[in-house]
Amino acid sequence: MLGHRTLNVDDYLGILKRRGWMIAIPAVLLTLVGFALTFIVPPRYVSQTLILVEQQKVPDDYVRPVVVEDITARLASMKEQILSRSRLQPIIERFNLYSTKKMQMDERIEETRKNIDIKPIHSEMARTGGLPGFFISFQDSDPHTAQMVCGEIASLFVTANLNARAQTVEGTTEFLKSQLADAKRSLDDQDSKLAAFQAKYLGQLPGDESQNMNMLTSMNTQLDASTQALSRMEQDRTYIQAMISQQQSMAPASGEHGAAAPGAQQIELQNLQNEESDLTRRYTDDYPDVVAVRRKIKDLRAQIAAAPAPAASASSGTVSSAPNRNDTPAVQQLRAQLRALDQGIQSKRHEQGVISSQVRMYQARISSSPGVLEQYKTLTRDYQTAQAFYDDLLKKMNQSKMATDLEKRQQGEQFSVMDQPNLPDTPVFPKRGVFVGAGFMAGLILGVLFVAWREYRDTAMRSERDIWAFTKLPTLAVISFSGAIPEIPVAARRRWGWLKRKETFQADKPLANAGGSSNV
Amino acid sequence: MSRIYEALQKAESERKVERTEREPRPEERPETEHAPASVVVEYERPLSQVSDSADDLRVEEDRFETSGGLNLRAVKRCAWTPSIQRLPSLLERGPAVEQFRSLRSRVFEARDIKPIKSILVSSGLPQEGKSFVSANLAVSLARHKNSKVLLIDGDMRRYTLHELLGAESHPGLADYLSGKASLEDVMQRPSENTNFPDIERQVLSNLTFIPGGNGGDKAADLSGNSRFADLLRIAAPHFDWIIVDSSPVIPVSDGVNLARSCDGVLLVARSGVTKYTVAQRAAAELRAANVLGFVLNAVHEDLGAGSYYNYNADKE
Numbered sequence: 001m002l003g004h005r006t007l008n009v010d011d012y013l014g015i016l017k018r019r020g021w022m023i024a025i026p027a028v029l030l031t032l033v034g035f036a037l038t039f040i041v042p043p044r045y046v047s048q049t050l051i052l053v054e055q056q057k058v059p060d061d062y063v064r065p066v067v068v069e070d071i072t073a074r075l076a077s078m079k080e081q082i083l084s085r086s087r088l089q090p091i092i093e094r095f096n097l098y099s100t101k102k103m104q105m106d107e108r109i110e111e112t113r114k115n116i117d118i119k120p121i122h123s124e125m126a127r128t129g130g131l132p133g134f135f136i137s138f139q140d141s142d143p144h145t146a147q148m149v150c151g152e153i154a155s156l157f158v159t160a161n162l163n164a165r166a167q168t169v170e171g172t173t174e175f176l177k178s179q180l181a182d183a184k185r186s187l188d189d190q191d192s193k194l195a196a197f198q199a200k201y202l203g204q205l206p207g208d209e210s211q212n213m214n215m216l217t218s219m220n221t222q223l224d225a226s227t228q229a230l231s232r233m234e235q236d237r238t239y240i241q242a243m244i245s246q247q248q249s250m251a252p253a254s255g256e257h258g259a260a261a262p263g264a265q266q267i268e269l270q271n272l273q274n275e276e277s278d279l280t281r282r283y284t285d286d287y288p289d290v291v292a293v294r295r296k297i298k299d300l301r302a303q304i305a306a307a308p309a310p311a312a313s314a315s316s317g318t319v320s321s322a323p324n325r326n327d328t329p330a331v332q333q334l335r336a337q338l339r340a341l342d343q344g345i346q347s348k349r350h351e352q353g354v355i356s357s358q359v360r361m362y363q364a365r366i367s368s369s370p371g372v373l374e375q376y377k378t379l380t381r382d383y384q385t386a387q388a389f390y391d392d393l394l395k396k397m398n399q400s401k402m403a404t405d406l407e408k409r410q411q412g413e414q415f416s417v418m419d420q421p422n423l424p425d426t427p428v429f430p431k432r433g434v435f436v437g438a439g440f441m442a443g444l445i446l447g448v449l450f451v452a453w454r455e456y457r458d459t460a461m462r463s464e465r466d467i468w469a470f471t472k473l474p475t476l477a478v479i480s481f482s483g484a485i486p487e488i489p490v491a492a493r494r495r496w497g498w499l500k501r502k503e504t505f506q507a508d509k510p511l512a513n514a515g516g517s518s519n520v
Numbered sequence: 521m522s523r524i525y526e527a528l529q530k531a532e533s534e535r536k537v538e539r540t541e542r543e544p545r546p547e548e549r550p551e552t553e554h555a556p557a558s559v560v561v562e563y564e565r566p567l568s569q570v571s572d573s574a575d576d577l578r579v580e581e582d583r584f585e586t587s588g589g590l591n592l593r594a595v596k597r598c599a600w601t602p603s604i605q606r607l608p609s610l611l612e613r614g615p616a617v618e619q620f621r622s623l624r625s626r627v628f629e630a631r632d633i634k635p636i637k638s639i640l641v642s643s644g645l646p647q648e649g650k651s652f653v654s655a656n657l658a659v660s661l662a663r664h665k666n667s668k669v670l671l672i673d674g675d676m677r678r679y680t681l682h683e684l685l686g687a688e689s690h691p692g693l694a695d696y697l698s699g700k701a702s703l704e705d706v707m708q709r710p711s712e713n714t715n716f717p718d719i720e721r722q723v724l725s726n727l728t729f730i731p732g733g734n735g736g737d738k739a740a741d742l743s744g745n746s747r748f749a750d751l752l753r754i755a756a757p758h759f760d761w762i763i764v765d766s767s768p769v770i771p772v773s774d775g776v777n778l779a780r781s782c783d784g785v786l787l788v789a790r791s792g793v794t795k796y797t798v799a800q801r802a803a804a805e806l807r808a809a810n811v812l813g814f815v816l817n818a819v820h821e822d823l824g825a826g827s828y829y830n831y832n833a834d835k836e
Contacts, residue, residue: 004796018820459795459796459797460791460792460793460794460795460796461789461791461792461794461795461796461799461816462791462792462819463791463816464816466796467789467799467814467816469796470796470799470800471796471799471800471803471814473787473803473811473813473814474626474812474813474814475813475814475815475816476623476626476627476630476786476812476813476814476815477619477620477622477623477626477815477816478619478815478816478819479616479619479620479623479649479653479815479816479817479818479819480615480616480619480818480819480820481791481818481819481820
């Protein structure tokens with residue numbers, strides 16, 4: 001009647017009473033089956049070991065560890081490595097695992113992988129972001145094999161961790177070494193470039209500007225002084241020449257008038273030449289004053305050339321400083337003074353040229369200093385970058401060396417086997433209680449499902465509620481079955497109630513409530 | 521409790537009957553004139569007490585046999601050997617007695633709503649206990665104040681009521697309906713010389729039985745015959761109750777035909793066997809009739825009647 005009308009508690013109790021055996025029998029049978037299975041199924045033993053992750057013994061502030069990857073990730077990586085064929089195959093061959101099952105090596109490796117369990121410890125005591133350790137367990141039908149394989153895997157983990165850390169720190173150091181060499185090469189290159197630049201632009205470098213300005217000022221002062229001295233010396237020379245000309249004119253000689261004029265022209269020419277030299281020092285050849293002076297000199301020379309020979313000879317004797325036999329001692333003395341003055345003038349002019357070139361040089365330095373400064377800054381910036389990179393690498397290199405040394409001395413983070421793998425004395429599978437309980441539950445569920453199915457299929461009416469629900473007619477009386485057979489004891493009727501139900505349909509044995517087998 | 525309840529019910533019904541007798545309806549007047557005074561007893565007397573008074577019994581017999589157009593003296597007496605196992609309501613006490621007494625009370629209640637004398641007992645399919653219920657109901661009614669009960673085996677195809685009573689099966693209803701026999705011919709009453717216990721003899725003496733007879737394939741036609749209505753009409757004045765056992769209504773139409781002439785219909789459902797679809801169809805087939813309700817038969821659950829009965833028995 002299940003599903004055909006709303007059932008109440010009494011209905012369910014009635015169903016349970018009527019079909020309880022359908023639930024009880026499978027429950028009992030499957031419980032027994034579960035119990036029997038615990039003897040049939042091959043047992044599984046689990047050996048387990050605990051590996052603790054020991055922290056670095058030197059504080060991180062002093063030596064920063066090179067391996068900073070999360071232990072969980074490293075554990076996963078190591079697990080993949082250890083569960084690889086190359087690592088497992090030797091273990092399988094050594095302990096002859098699963099040899100009795102006629103399995104291929106791939107299947108044996110797969111089976112071994114299934115039976116290895118690596119379980120991290122998630123403890124409240126664990127440090128932030130890390131693991132205090134992990135369990136390694138191995139499952140096998142033989143407890144001794146399970147213990148030995150578990151120990152082997154634990155040692156593999158410890159070794160793999162050490163190797164991984166050593167490889168990491170050594171690899172880091174080697175890498176930093178190569179990087180440091182490159183950085184040093186780059187720094188040297190920058191250094192040489194800077195030195196060449198400094199050599200090339202010596203005196204023009206940033207910081208030399210004030211010195212150049214001072215020098216330029218000083219040179220200008222010197223030039224002025226030299227120019228003044230030269231001018232004075234030339235005046236003196238003109239005066240001496242005039243004195244010589246005077247002395248010679250006072251000497252008895254013909255054609256004094258003719259000689260005077262050329263002498264004046266010579267002096268004028270000399271002055272014009274001095275003026276030219278003075279102008280050419282300051283101005284270019286195209287400067288109008290220079291051009292005018294040169295034109296005057298040219299005209300004057302043309303006049304002198306046009307003058308009579310005595311005049312020429314007289315003038316040559318007047319302006320020349322060379323000693324003449326006819327000269328008087330006074331003239332000779334004047335001539336000596338004149339010669340000294342000429343030498344002084346030449347010296348001063350040379351000095352003036354030198355100073356002028358130096359002034360030009362300093363002026364050029366000052367004018368080119370901005371461009372030099374830009375190039376210098378570029379060079380120094382590259383140099384500083386290379387230097388900083390080099391310094392950084394050097395620092396890292398030192399840290400890496402320390403970390404490598406830390407690992408070599410086994411002072412860094414490492415795995416330590418806390419408990420040796422245990423020898424299991426009781427199998428983890430099959431658990432008798434679980435099997436019995438599961439069998440009982442399965443039987444119960446099966447029985448309930450079977451009863452539910454039977455009740456759903458059974459549309460027979462059994463109570464007044466059924467009759468009212470489906471026909472809306474009252475039930476006038478309920479006639480019990482067993483009460484009509486007084487000769488059968490009550491206890492027996494209860495015990496064999498299900499047999500009696502079957503008898504109701506037997507044609508040769510009429511029942512009280514049926515009114516006879518042939519009744520319609 | 522049930523006896524007190526029944527006594528109250530009885531008193532109420534008697535008041536109604538007295539009222540009806542004082543103001544008889546025209547069509548019922550002849551019947552009430554011929555009707556035996558079967559309701560004069562205030563309560564159901566213990567059968568042992570009733571059996572002690574042989575004179576009272578004879579007076580009752582005379583009234584029973586000589587009234588109406590039916591000559592009950594002509595009814596043959598046969599040696600019945602009722603099966604106690606299949607007629608448990610014949611017992612002095614027991615759960616079945618109480619259960620059928622309860623059914624009887626419900627029938628009395630139904631009669632309070634609408635006058636009922638003839639009740640057809642049917643079901644949807646065979647083997648649901650129609651004959652068992654009808655026979656035991658008849659016995660139970662017969663025990664009540666010496667009510668006169670006519671039990672008719674209306675199943676003319678597979679008639680079995682005679683087996684329960686241990687009576688003869690011929691001639692029966694089929695013979696009457698086909699006109700081969702008179703009403704007195706097909707009726708049976710238990711022989712007075714039968715060696716019954718007093719209790720059973722007293723009860724059975726109130727019972728008149730018409731077996732099914734062999735209707736065969738003509739049963740459907742015979743059941744549709746108006747002679748059945750005549751039978752009820754003729755017999756009604758002589759009996760307090762007429763119980764008609766019928767064939768199932770789903771496979772054959774006999775029961776539906778007979779139900780038209782009856783005042784009420786009781787449907788029998790066998791617990792754990794009768795499908796609700798069958799019950800619905802049976803009720804639908806009899807929708808033209810006055811279906812009083814269902815009798816749930818052969819219930820396996822312990823109804824508690826046995827322990828209560830046993831408790832009383834111990835006290836007695």
